[in-house]
Amino acid sequence: MSFIKICSPFDEETISSLKAGDRVLITGVIYTARDAAHKRMYDAIQLGEDLPFNLKGQVIYYVGPTPAKPGQIIGSVGPTTSERMDKYTPALLEQGLKGMIGKGYRSKEVVNSIQKNKSLYLAAIGGAGALIARTVKTVELIAYEDLGTEAIRKITVVNFPAVVINDSYGNDWYEEGAKNFNSMEQ
Amino acid sequence: MRIVNYEDIVEKVSVACQEVNFELGSDVYDSLKKSSETERSANGKYVLEQLIENADIAKEERIPMCQDTGVAVFIVELGQDCHIEGGSLYTAINEGVKRGYKEGYLRHSIIENPLTRTKSEAYNSPAVIHIELVPGDRLVMHLSAKGGGSENMSTLKMLKPSDGLKGVKDFILETVRIAGPNACPPLVVGIGIGGNFERCAYLAKKSLFRPIGHRNIVTEISFLEVELITEINQLGIGPQGMGGSTTALDVKIEMEACHIASLPVAINLNCHASRHKSIIV
Numbered sequence: 214m215s216f217i218k219i220c221s222p223f224d225e226e227t228i229s230s231l232k233a234g235d236r237v238l239i240t241g242v243i244y245t246a247r248d249a250a251h252k253r254m255y256d257a258i259q260l261g262e263d264l265p266f267n268l269k270g271q272v273i274y275y276v277g278p279t280p281a282k283p284g285q286i287i288g289s290v291g292p293t294t295s296e297r298m299d300k301y302t303p304a305l306l307e308q309g310l311k312g313m314i315g316k317g318y319r320s321k322e323v324v325n326s327i328q329k330n331k332s333l334y335l336a337a338i339g340g341a342g343a344l345i346a347r348t349v350k351t352v353e354l355i356a357y358e359d360l361g362t363e364a365i366r367k368i369t370v371v372n373f374p375a376v377v378i379n380d381s382y383g384n385d386w387y388e389e390g391a392k393n394f395n396s397m398e399q
Numbered sequence: 400m401r402i403v404n405y406e407d408i409v410e411k412v413s414v415a416c417q418e419v420n421f422e423l424g425s426d427v428y429d430s431l432k433k434s435s436e437t438e439r440s441a442n443g444k445y446v447l448e449q450l451i452e453n454a455d456i457a458k459e460e461r462i463p464m465c466q467d468t469g470v471a472v473f474i475v476e477l478g479q480d481c482h483i484e485g486g487s488l489y490t491a492i493n494e495g496v497k498r499g500y501k502e503g504y505l506r507h508s509i510i511e512n513p514l515t516r517t518k519s520e521a522y523n524s525p526a527v528i529h530i531e532l533v534p535g536d537r538l539v540m541h542l543s544a545k546g547g548g549s550e551n552m553s554t555l556k557m558l559k560p561s562d563g564l565k566g567v568k569d570f571i572l573e574t575v576r577i578a579g580p581n582a583c584p585p586l587v588v589g590i591g592i593g594g595n596f597e598r599c600a601y602l603a604k605k606s607l608f609r610p611i612g613h614r615n616i617v618t619e620i621s622f623l624e625v626e627l628i629t630e631i632n633q634l635g636i637g638p639q640g641m642g643g644s645t646t647a648l649d650v651k652i653e654m655e656a657c658h659i660a661s662l663p664v665a666i667n668l669n670c671h672a673s674r675h676k677s678i679i680v
Protein backbone atom coordinates (compact mmCIF):
# COMPACT_ATOMS: atom_id res chain seq x y z
CA MET A 214 0.00 0.00 0.00
CA SER A 215 1.64 3.28 -1.05
CA PHE A 216 1.06 6.61 0.69
CA ILE A 217 1.53 10.22 -0.33
CA LYS A 218 2.99 12.36 2.44
CA ILE A 219 1.31 15.74 2.79
CA CYS A 220 1.49 18.69 5.18
CA SER A 221 -1.33 20.46 6.98
CA PRO A 222 -2.57 23.24 6.64
CA PHE A 223 -3.18 22.33 2.96
CA ASP A 224 -1.78 24.53 0.21
CA GLU A 225 -3.24 24.84 -3.30
CA GLU A 226 -0.62 22.57 -4.82
CA THR A 227 -1.37 19.75 -2.37
CA ILE A 228 -5.09 20.03 -2.98
CA SER A 229 -4.85 20.08 -6.77
CA SER A 230 -2.40 17.14 -6.82
CA LEU A 231 -4.68 14.78 -4.88
CA LYS A 232 -7.41 12.58 -6.36
CA ALA A 233 -10.21 10.55 -4.78
CA GLY A 234 -8.79 7.21 -3.64
CA ASP A 235 -5.28 8.53 -2.84
CA ARG A 236 -3.89 7.32 0.47
CA VAL A 237 -2.13 10.03 2.42
CA LEU A 238 -0.14 10.49 5.61
CA ILE A 239 -0.80 13.94 7.08
CA THR A 240 1.77 15.80 9.16
CA GLY A 241 1.08 19.19 10.73
CA VAL A 242 -1.64 21.08 12.56
CA ILE A 243 -5.32 20.09 12.48
CA TYR A 244 -8.30 21.22 14.57
CA THR A 245 -10.84 18.93 16.22
CA ALA A 246 -14.52 19.92 16.01
CA ARG A 247 -17.77 17.98 15.83
CA ASP A 248 -21.52 18.66 16.16
CA ALA A 249 -21.73 21.21 18.98
CA ALA A 250 -18.59 23.16 17.97
CA HIS A 251 -19.83 23.33 14.39
CA LYS A 252 -23.14 24.74 15.49
CA ARG A 253 -21.36 27.47 17.48
CA MET A 254 -19.00 28.37 14.64
CA TYR A 255 -21.88 28.42 12.18
CA ASP A 256 -23.95 30.66 14.46
CA ALA A 257 -20.93 32.97 14.90
CA ILE A 258 -20.56 33.28 11.12
CA GLN A 259 -24.26 34.15 10.75
CA LEU A 260 -23.91 36.85 13.41
CA GLY A 261 -20.69 38.20 11.88
CA GLU A 262 -18.69 37.33 15.00
CA ASP A 263 -15.05 36.19 15.11
CA LEU A 264 -14.30 32.47 15.01
CA PRO A 265 -12.01 30.86 17.62
CA PHE A 266 -9.36 30.32 14.91
CA ASN A 267 -8.72 31.55 11.40
CA LEU A 268 -10.08 28.89 9.05
CA LYS A 269 -7.92 29.90 6.05
CA GLY A 270 -6.14 26.82 4.70
CA GLN A 271 -6.92 24.81 7.83
CA VAL A 272 -8.10 21.25 8.29
CA ILE A 273 -10.87 20.16 10.69
CA TYR A 274 -11.01 16.64 12.09
CA TYR A 275 -14.47 15.43 13.14
CA VAL A 276 -13.73 13.77 16.46
CA GLY A 277 -14.68 13.73 20.12
CA PRO A 278 -11.76 11.99 21.84
CA THR A 279 -11.96 9.95 25.02
CA PRO A 280 -10.33 11.64 28.05
CA ALA A 281 -6.56 11.20 28.29
CA LYS A 282 -5.55 8.86 31.05
CA PRO A 283 -2.50 9.75 33.19
CA GLY A 284 0.60 9.72 30.99
CA GLN A 285 -1.36 10.28 27.77
CA ILE A 286 -1.87 13.59 25.93
CA ILE A 287 -5.12 12.42 24.33
CA GLY A 288 -7.36 9.35 24.54
CA SER A 289 -8.71 7.35 21.60
CA VAL A 290 -9.28 9.65 18.70
CA GLY A 291 -11.00 8.09 15.66
CA PRO A 292 -13.33 9.87 13.22
CA THR A 293 -17.06 10.39 13.74
CA THR A 294 -19.74 10.35 11.01
CA SER A 295 -19.34 13.45 8.84
CA GLU A 296 -22.88 13.90 7.50
CA ARG A 297 -24.00 15.51 10.76
CA MET A 298 -21.70 18.42 9.94
CA ASP A 299 -23.11 18.83 6.39
CA LYS A 300 -25.51 21.60 7.33
CA TYR A 301 -22.65 23.77 8.62
CA THR A 302 -19.88 22.81 6.19
CA PRO A 303 -20.45 25.04 3.12
CA ALA A 304 -20.37 28.15 5.37
CA LEU A 305 -17.00 27.06 6.80
CA LEU A 306 -15.60 26.30 3.34
CA GLU A 307 -16.66 29.79 2.23
CA GLN A 308 -14.55 31.13 5.12
CA GLY A 309 -11.45 29.41 3.74
CA LEU A 310 -11.49 25.94 5.36
CA LYS A 311 -9.51 23.63 3.05
CA GLY A 312 -9.82 20.16 4.48
CA MET A 313 -12.08 17.93 6.54
CA ILE A 314 -11.37 14.49 7.97
CA GLY A 315 -14.19 12.21 9.11
CA LYS A 316 -15.96 9.09 7.90
CA GLY A 317 -18.98 8.44 5.71
CA TYR A 318 -20.96 10.17 2.98
CA ARG A 319 -21.29 13.93 2.42
CA SER A 320 -24.36 15.64 0.99
CA LYS A 321 -24.53 16.83 -2.60
CA GLU A 322 -24.31 20.44 -1.36
CA VAL A 323 -21.09 19.70 0.52
CA VAL A 324 -19.52 17.80 -2.40
CA ASN A 325 -20.32 20.75 -4.68
CA SER A 326 -18.94 23.21 -2.15
CA ILE A 327 -15.72 21.17 -1.83
CA GLN A 328 -15.25 21.41 -5.58
CA LYS A 329 -16.19 25.09 -5.75
CA ASN A 330 -13.85 26.04 -2.89
CA LYS A 331 -10.99 23.80 -4.08
CA SER A 332 -10.72 21.75 -0.92
CA LEU A 333 -10.66 18.09 0.19
CA TYR A 334 -12.70 15.66 2.25
CA LEU A 335 -10.79 12.69 3.62
CA ALA A 336 -11.76 9.63 5.63
CA ALA A 337 -9.81 8.13 8.48
CA ILE A 338 -10.51 4.54 9.53
CA GLY A 339 -13.63 4.53 11.68
CA GLY A 340 -13.09 2.60 14.89
CA ALA A 341 -9.30 2.81 14.82
CA GLY A 342 -9.10 5.40 17.62
CA ALA A 343 -6.33 3.67 19.58
CA LEU A 344 -4.13 3.39 16.50
CA ILE A 345 -4.73 6.99 15.40
CA ALA A 346 -3.87 8.27 18.92
CA ARG A 347 -0.26 7.27 18.24
CA THR A 348 -0.01 9.88 15.46
CA VAL A 349 -1.02 12.75 17.78
CA LYS A 350 2.00 14.56 19.21
CA THR A 351 0.62 17.74 20.83
CA VAL A 352 -2.82 18.83 22.02
CA GLU A 353 -4.00 22.31 22.96
CA LEU A 354 -7.58 23.10 23.92
CA ILE A 355 -8.35 26.40 22.18
CA ALA A 356 -12.11 27.02 22.44
CA TYR A 357 -15.48 25.98 23.85
CA GLU A 358 -14.01 24.17 26.85
CA ASP A 359 -17.52 23.76 28.31
CA LEU A 360 -18.32 21.33 25.47
CA GLY A 361 -16.01 18.70 26.98
CA THR A 362 -15.13 16.12 24.37
CA GLU A 363 -16.68 18.41 21.74
CA ALA A 364 -14.40 21.37 22.51
CA ILE A 365 -12.06 22.62 19.78
CA ARG A 366 -8.53 21.29 20.15
CA LYS A 367 -5.53 22.27 18.07
CA ILE A 368 -3.51 19.11 17.59
CA THR A 369 -0.25 18.28 15.85
CA VAL A 370 -0.13 14.97 14.02
CA VAL A 371 2.67 13.05 12.35
CA ASN A 372 1.82 10.60 9.55
CA PHE A 373 -1.91 10.57 10.27
CA PRO A 374 -3.37 8.01 7.78
CA ALA A 375 -6.38 8.99 5.65
CA VAL A 376 -7.93 8.41 2.22
CA VAL A 377 -9.14 11.17 -0.09
CA ILE A 378 -12.89 10.67 -0.56
CA ASN A 379 -14.02 13.90 -2.28
CA ASP A 380 -11.37 15.74 -4.27
CA SER A 381 -11.38 19.25 -5.74
CA TYR A 382 -12.52 17.85 -9.12
CA GLY A 383 -15.87 16.50 -7.91
CA ASN A 384 -14.85 12.83 -7.66
CA ASP A 385 -16.22 10.59 -4.89
CA TRP A 386 -14.23 7.57 -3.71
CA TYR A 387 -17.18 5.91 -1.95
CA GLU A 388 -18.91 5.69 -5.34
CA GLU A 389 -15.82 4.75 -7.29
CA GLY A 390 -14.35 2.29 -4.77
CA ALA A 391 -17.41 0.04 -4.66
CA LYS A 392 -17.96 0.42 -8.42
CA ASN A 393 -14.33 -0.48 -9.22
CA PHE A 394 -14.50 -3.47 -6.91
CA ASN A 395 -17.74 -4.73 -8.40
CA SER A 396 -16.55 -4.36 -12.01
CA MET A 397 -13.28 -6.11 -11.10
CA GLU A 398 -15.29 -9.01 -9.69
CA GLN A 399 -17.40 -9.48 -12.83
CA MET B 400 -34.09 -17.72 47.15
CA ARG B 401 -30.61 -16.48 46.33
CA ILE B 402 -29.43 -13.13 47.70
CA VAL B 403 -27.25 -10.90 45.53
CA ASN B 404 -25.53 -7.86 46.94
CA TYR B 405 -26.03 -4.41 45.37
CA GLU B 406 -22.35 -3.48 45.58
CA ASP B 407 -21.34 -6.73 43.84
CA ILE B 408 -23.44 -5.71 40.85
CA VAL B 409 -21.99 -2.18 40.79
CA GLU B 410 -18.43 -3.49 40.83
CA LYS B 411 -18.95 -6.19 38.19
CA VAL B 412 -20.70 -3.73 35.85
CA SER B 413 -17.92 -1.19 36.33
CA VAL B 414 -15.22 -3.71 35.39
CA ALA B 415 -17.21 -5.04 32.42
CA CYS B 416 -17.76 -1.53 30.97
CA GLN B 417 -14.00 -1.06 30.84
CA GLU B 418 -13.14 -4.53 29.56
CA VAL B 419 -15.70 -4.37 26.77
CA ASN B 420 -14.10 -1.15 25.52
CA PHE B 421 -10.46 -2.20 25.92
CA GLU B 422 -10.55 -5.74 24.63
CA LEU B 423 -12.25 -6.79 21.42
CA GLY B 424 -14.24 -10.02 21.94
CA SER B 425 -12.45 -13.11 20.64
CA ASP B 426 -15.40 -13.88 18.34
CA VAL B 427 -15.04 -10.48 16.64
CA TYR B 428 -11.24 -10.56 16.62
CA ASP B 429 -11.17 -14.01 14.98
CA SER B 430 -13.76 -12.92 12.46
CA LEU B 431 -11.71 -9.84 11.47
CA LYS B 432 -8.59 -12.05 11.14
CA LYS B 433 -10.41 -14.53 8.93
CA SER B 434 -11.89 -11.72 6.82
CA SER B 435 -8.49 -10.09 6.34
CA GLU B 436 -7.35 -13.35 4.72
CA THR B 437 -10.38 -13.74 2.47
CA GLU B 438 -11.01 -10.05 1.57
CA ARG B 439 -10.57 -9.61 -2.18
CA SER B 440 -9.88 -5.87 -2.35
CA ALA B 441 -6.47 -4.45 -1.40
CA ASN B 442 -8.15 -1.40 0.21
CA GLY B 443 -10.43 -3.64 2.23
CA LYS B 444 -7.56 -5.85 3.36
CA TYR B 445 -5.60 -2.79 4.50
CA VAL B 446 -8.56 -1.53 6.57
CA LEU B 447 -9.08 -4.93 8.21
CA GLU B 448 -5.38 -5.20 9.10
CA GLN B 449 -5.48 -1.73 10.63
CA LEU B 450 -8.52 -2.70 12.71
CA ILE B 451 -6.72 -5.79 14.01
CA GLU B 452 -3.66 -3.69 14.91
CA ASN B 453 -5.97 -1.17 16.60
CA ALA B 454 -7.50 -3.95 18.71
CA ASP B 455 -4.03 -5.15 19.70
CA ILE B 456 -2.97 -1.65 20.79
CA ALA B 457 -6.17 -1.09 22.79
CA LYS B 458 -5.77 -4.39 24.61
CA GLU B 459 -2.08 -3.87 25.36
CA GLU B 460 -2.37 -0.26 26.53
CA ARG B 461 -5.80 -0.71 28.11
CA ILE B 462 -7.32 2.17 26.19
CA PRO B 463 -10.66 2.23 24.34
CA MET B 464 -10.51 0.70 20.86
CA CYS B 465 -12.85 3.48 19.64
CA GLN B 466 -13.42 7.03 20.90
CA ASP B 467 -17.16 6.36 20.82
CA THR B 468 -17.29 4.17 23.91
CA GLY B 469 -21.03 3.94 23.42
CA VAL B 470 -24.28 3.88 25.30
CA ALA B 471 -24.23 1.02 27.82
CA VAL B 472 -27.12 -1.27 26.86
CA PHE B 473 -28.09 -4.16 29.12
CA ILE B 474 -30.29 -7.17 28.60
CA VAL B 475 -30.65 -8.69 32.05
CA GLU B 476 -31.83 -12.23 32.77
CA LEU B 477 -33.18 -11.99 36.28
CA GLY B 478 -34.21 -15.24 37.94
CA GLN B 479 -37.52 -14.88 39.80
CA ASP B 480 -35.88 -16.54 42.81
CA CYS B 481 -33.05 -14.04 42.94
CA HIS B 482 -33.31 -11.20 45.45
CA ILE B 483 -31.20 -8.05 45.28
CA GLU B 484 -30.24 -6.62 48.64
CA GLY B 485 -29.09 -3.07 49.32
CA GLY B 486 -30.71 -1.15 46.47
CA SER B 487 -32.53 -1.40 43.14
CA LEU B 488 -31.07 -3.31 40.21
CA TYR B 489 -31.52 -0.29 37.93
CA THR B 490 -29.58 1.96 40.32
CA ALA B 491 -26.84 -0.65 40.74
CA ILE B 492 -26.36 -0.93 36.98
CA ASN B 493 -26.31 2.86 36.49
CA GLU B 494 -23.83 3.28 39.36
CA GLY B 495 -21.62 0.62 37.79
CA VAL B 496 -21.76 2.36 34.41
CA LYS B 497 -20.86 5.75 35.94
CA ARG B 498 -17.97 4.26 37.89
CA GLY B 499 -16.65 2.13 35.03
CA TYR B 500 -16.79 4.90 32.42
CA LYS B 501 -15.26 7.49 34.75
CA GLU B 502 -12.47 5.30 36.15
CA GLY B 503 -11.67 3.80 32.75
CA TYR B 504 -11.30 7.25 31.08
CA LEU B 505 -14.12 6.30 28.72
CA ARG B 506 -16.15 9.00 27.01
CA HIS B 507 -19.19 10.63 28.57
CA SER B 508 -21.53 10.63 25.56
CA ILE B 509 -24.96 10.98 27.16
CA ILE B 510 -27.08 14.10 26.98
CA GLU B 511 -29.99 14.63 29.35
CA ASN B 512 -32.27 16.37 26.88
CA PRO B 513 -32.23 15.39 23.19
CA LEU B 514 -33.65 18.77 22.15
CA THR B 515 -31.63 21.24 24.21
CA ARG B 516 -28.61 18.87 24.00
CA THR B 517 -27.63 19.52 27.64
CA LYS B 518 -25.21 16.97 29.01
CA SER B 519 -26.28 14.44 31.64
CA GLU B 520 -24.93 15.19 35.13
CA ALA B 521 -24.25 11.50 35.69
CA TYR B 522 -21.18 10.29 33.78
CA ASN B 523 -22.33 8.40 30.65
CA SER B 524 -25.63 7.42 32.20
CA PRO B 525 -28.45 6.53 32.32
CA ALA B 526 -27.82 3.19 30.66
CA VAL B 527 -30.52 1.50 28.56
CA ILE B 528 -31.72 -1.45 30.64
CA HIS B 529 -34.04 -4.29 29.59
CA ILE B 530 -34.95 -6.87 32.21
CA GLU B 531 -36.29 -10.32 31.34
CA LEU B 532 -37.72 -12.30 34.22
CA VAL B 533 -36.65 -15.97 33.96
CA PRO B 534 -37.17 -19.12 36.04
CA GLY B 535 -34.52 -20.00 38.64
CA ASP B 536 -32.23 -17.77 40.69
CA ARG B 537 -29.61 -16.62 38.19
CA LEU B 538 -28.58 -13.04 37.45
CA VAL B 539 -26.87 -12.63 34.08
CA MET B 540 -26.34 -9.17 32.59
CA HIS B 541 -25.52 -8.96 28.90
CA LEU B 542 -23.78 -5.68 28.13
CA SER B 543 -23.26 -3.94 24.81
CA ALA B 544 -21.32 -0.67 24.46
CA LYS B 545 -23.31 0.56 21.48
CA GLY B 546 -21.84 3.24 19.25
CA GLY B 547 -23.87 6.10 17.77
CA GLY B 548 -22.68 5.85 14.17
CA SER B 549 -24.18 2.42 13.51
CA GLU B 550 -27.24 3.08 15.69
CA ASN B 551 -28.06 6.16 13.58
CA MET B 552 -28.25 4.06 10.40
CA SER B 553 -30.61 1.47 11.90
CA THR B 554 -34.17 1.19 10.58
CA LEU B 555 -37.66 -0.09 11.37
CA LYS B 556 -40.54 -0.63 8.99
CA MET B 557 -44.02 -2.08 9.30
CA LEU B 558 -44.15 -4.09 6.07
CA LYS B 559 -47.31 -5.51 4.57
CA PRO B 560 -47.83 -9.27 4.90
CA SER B 561 -47.98 -9.38 1.08
CA ASP B 562 -44.40 -8.03 0.93
CA GLY B 563 -43.32 -11.46 2.22
CA LEU B 564 -39.77 -12.73 2.51
CA LYS B 565 -38.69 -10.82 -0.60
CA GLY B 566 -39.88 -7.55 0.91
CA VAL B 567 -38.02 -8.32 4.13
CA LYS B 568 -34.77 -9.11 2.31
CA ASP B 569 -35.03 -6.04 0.06
CA PHE B 570 -35.50 -3.83 3.13
CA ILE B 571 -32.45 -5.35 4.84
CA LEU B 572 -30.20 -4.96 1.79
CA GLU B 573 -31.44 -1.40 1.24
CA THR B 574 -30.66 -0.51 4.87
CA VAL B 575 -27.10 -1.83 4.57
CA ARG B 576 -26.62 -0.09 1.20
CA ILE B 577 -27.82 3.28 2.49
CA ALA B 578 -25.72 2.94 5.66
CA GLY B 579 -22.61 2.42 3.49
CA PRO B 580 -19.50 3.78 5.21
CA ASN B 581 -21.47 5.64 7.92
CA ALA B 582 -22.11 2.61 10.11
CA CYS B 583 -18.43 1.53 10.10
CA PRO B 584 -18.51 -1.69 8.09
CA PRO B 585 -17.79 -4.59 8.23
CA LEU B 586 -21.06 -4.75 10.14
CA VAL B 587 -22.91 -7.11 12.35
CA VAL B 588 -26.52 -6.87 11.13
CA GLY B 589 -29.15 -7.55 13.80
CA ILE B 590 -32.67 -8.22 12.54
CA GLY B 591 -35.95 -8.52 14.40
CA ILE B 592 -38.93 -9.93 12.49
CA GLY B 593 -42.43 -10.08 13.97
CA GLY B 594 -43.65 -9.06 17.41
CA ASN B 595 -45.02 -5.54 17.04
CA PHE B 596 -43.62 -2.02 16.57
CA GLU B 597 -41.40 -1.88 19.68
CA ARG B 598 -40.87 -5.61 20.06
CA CYS B 599 -39.16 -6.06 16.67
CA ALA B 600 -36.68 -3.30 17.57
CA TYR B 601 -35.91 -5.10 20.81
CA LEU B 602 -35.46 -8.41 18.97
CA ALA B 603 -33.04 -6.78 16.53
CA LYS B 604 -31.01 -5.39 19.44
CA LYS B 605 -31.11 -8.70 21.30
CA SER B 606 -29.84 -10.61 18.28
CA LEU B 607 -26.62 -8.55 18.36
CA PHE B 608 -25.71 -10.08 21.71
CA ARG B 609 -25.29 -13.50 20.10
CA PRO B 610 -21.57 -14.17 19.41
CA ILE B 611 -20.35 -14.00 15.82
CA GLY B 612 -20.75 -17.34 14.06
CA HIS B 613 -23.54 -18.54 16.36
CA ARG B 614 -26.57 -19.28 14.24
CA ASN B 615 -30.24 -19.11 15.21
CA ILE B 616 -31.29 -22.52 16.55
CA VAL B 617 -34.23 -22.71 14.14
CA THR B 618 -32.82 -24.27 10.97
CA GLU B 619 -34.88 -22.20 8.49
CA ILE B 620 -33.87 -18.96 10.20
CA SER B 621 -30.22 -19.99 10.31
CA PHE B 622 -30.36 -20.65 6.54
CA LEU B 623 -31.80 -17.17 6.03
CA GLU B 624 -28.96 -15.67 8.10
CA VAL B 625 -26.36 -17.42 5.93
CA GLU B 626 -28.16 -16.38 2.73
CA LEU B 627 -28.18 -12.75 3.85
CA ILE B 628 -24.46 -12.79 4.76
CA THR B 629 -23.73 -13.84 1.17
CA GLU B 630 -26.07 -11.29 -0.38
CA ILE B 631 -24.82 -8.40 1.78
CA ASN B 632 -21.23 -9.27 0.99
CA GLN B 633 -22.06 -9.12 -2.72
CA LEU B 634 -23.01 -5.43 -2.42
CA GLY B 635 -19.32 -4.46 -2.77
CA ILE B 636 -19.42 -1.83 -0.01
CA GLY B 637 -16.47 -3.40 1.81
CA PRO B 638 -14.55 -2.39 4.94
CA GLN B 639 -15.19 1.31 5.69
CA GLY B 640 -17.21 1.55 2.46
CA MET B 641 -14.17 1.75 0.21
CA GLY B 642 -15.04 -1.33 -1.83
CA GLY B 643 -14.55 -4.99 -1.00
CA SER B 644 -16.03 -8.37 -0.25
CA THR B 645 -16.39 -7.96 3.53
CA THR B 646 -19.42 -5.78 4.23
CA ALA B 647 -20.89 -7.89 7.05
CA LEU B 648 -19.07 -10.09 9.54
CA ASP B 649 -22.37 -11.66 10.50
CA VAL B 650 -26.17 -11.46 10.24
CA LYS B 651 -28.41 -12.30 13.20
CA ILE B 652 -32.17 -12.82 13.06
CA GLU B 653 -34.67 -13.18 15.89
CA MET B 654 -38.27 -13.92 14.98
CA GLU B 655 -41.54 -13.91 16.96
CA ALA B 656 -45.28 -14.23 16.45
CA CYS B 657 -47.21 -11.17 15.24
CA HIS B 658 -50.65 -9.81 14.28
CA ILE B 659 -52.40 -11.11 11.12
CA ALA B 660 -52.25 -7.58 9.65
CA SER B 661 -48.53 -7.01 10.28
CA LEU B 662 -45.01 -7.82 9.19
CA PRO B 663 -42.78 -5.70 11.46
CA VAL B 664 -39.07 -5.65 10.61
CA ALA B 665 -36.30 -3.84 12.48
CA ILE B 666 -32.65 -3.72 11.52
CA ASN B 667 -30.14 -2.73 14.17
CA LEU B 668 -26.69 -2.25 12.69
CA ASN B 669 -23.54 -2.73 14.71
CA CYS B 670 -20.07 -1.56 13.71
CA HIS B 671 -17.10 -3.90 13.30
CA ALA B 672 -16.23 -3.68 17.01
CA SER B 673 -19.57 -5.24 18.05
CA ARG B 674 -18.70 -4.81 21.73
CA HIS B 675 -20.66 -7.22 23.90
CA LYS B 676 -19.95 -9.08 27.10
CA SER B 677 -21.89 -11.19 29.63
CA ILE B 678 -21.67 -10.58 33.37
CA ILE B 679 -22.65 -13.43 35.68
CA VAL B 680 -23.32 -12.47 39.29
